[in-house]
Amino acid sequence: MQKLVSANPALAKQPDFRSIMELRSLDVIATRIWFDRRVATRYPANVLSGFETTAGATFFNLNDLQDEYRNEPGTVISADFYHANSLLPLSDQEIVDRVVSHVATCEPGFKGAKVTDSIVLRFPKAVTHFSPGSYQHRPFQATTIPNVFMAGDWVKGVPHGANGLSQERAYVTGLSAANLVISRLDRGGQPAQILDVEPDEPHIAAARAAVRGLREVAAAAGLRSPFL
Ligand SMILES: Cc1cc2nc3c(=O)[nH]c(=O)nc-3n(C[C@H](O)[C@H](O)[C@H](O)COP(=O)(O)OP(=O)(O)OC[C@H]3O[C@@H](n4cnc5c(N)ncnc54)[C@H](O)[C@@H]3O)c2cc1C
Known part of the structure; x- marks a missing residue:
């Protein structure tokens, strides 16, 4: 979005779009790793916290979560590093070794498993840094350009229980942006129903x-x- 604002004089004129230039972004690494045997994990979705000084991570057991891998002979996991800035220069092998070591600490069953295949993808500056002070620079759904509406996890001011940094927030703001378009065009159309989250x-x-x-x-x- 910052590149679009920089490259587009119409957006660059608008203070709400220029404010987006104040937001910072983070690097992400996504990995997928295949093992030679099935290793059961206690939970399908897990957080890896405290392993890296500056990066957090999650790992998912895809045999449990995705039909595609349900009957795979070996375990398939995906592990993603968030705030991966200092890990980006590592080689793919070093990153895979780190993931396997972290995962094996949580789930010792991985200690004897061998990696048979892996993919490592790097996404520099790919996600919004939801840091203290960033709220003021995040966009509202409606913008100063009447026929432009924003969607995504970074949008503020949408009264819904699904809050920032989540796929739910991205989904909900997508639906409500579409509803705003329907209402602005005023040519009919069935607005999407947006369910709220369960009470706290x-x-x-x-x-x-x-x-x-x-x-x-x-x-x-x-x-x-x-x-x-
Ligand atoms: C490591 C990590 C783990 C996470 N784990 C979870 C989790 O377990 N559960 C959860 O709910 N959320 C999780 N999240 C957060 C979740 O991924 C995001 O909140 C969600 O993806 C935001 O969706 P979005 O549509 O707002 O943005 P994005 O998913 O970032 O989508 C924006 C899209 O726009 C594309 N794009 C960018 N510029 C242009 C351009 N100029 N032209 C065309 N396309 C462009 C990008 O390629 C991208 O596909 C995680 C995030 C990270 C980084």
Whole structure:
């Protein structure tokens, strides 16, 4: 989007589009690894936290999650590094070795398994850095150009329980952007139904209420914190 704003004088004139230039982005690495045997994992979706100093990661057991791999003779996993900036220069083999070592620490069954195939993809500056202070620069769904609507996980101001950095948020804002187009064109068309998320569990609801209360107290005292 920043390249589009830079390259397009019509967008560059608009303050809301220029504000997008203030957002920072992060590098991502996506891997897929095939093993010579089936290794059961406790959970199909997992977070790898604390293994890399600056990068977080997730790994998924694709035999459990995707029909394509359900009957595969060996285990197939995907593992993605988020904020992978300092890992990008490593070779594919070094990255695969790291993934296997991290995964084997969580699931010791991988210690005896051999890698039979792998893919490593690098995506420099591919995702929005949802860092403190970035909210003010994220776009609203409706823009200063009346027939341009924004969608994606970075859009703010869409009152829905699916919040930033999630596929749900991207999906919901896509549907609501399409609904805004239908309404602007006013030529009929069936708006998409957008389901809300289930209500928060009691402890989450209590934590949210506490944060709201702190925000109000801080605002009354004239304090502004990006963390609140
Ligand atoms: C490592 C990692 C793990 C994640 N894990 C999860 C998870 O477990 N669950 C979850 O819900 N979310 C997860 N997320 C977040 C999720 O992937 C994003 O929130 C979601 O993909 C955002 O969707 P989007 O459509 O807003 O943007 P994107 O998915 O980034 O889509 C934008 C698309 O636009 C294309 N594009 C860019 N520029 C142009 C151009 N000029 N012309 C045409 N096309 C262009 C890009 O190629 C891209 O395909 C994860 C993200 C990362 C990085």
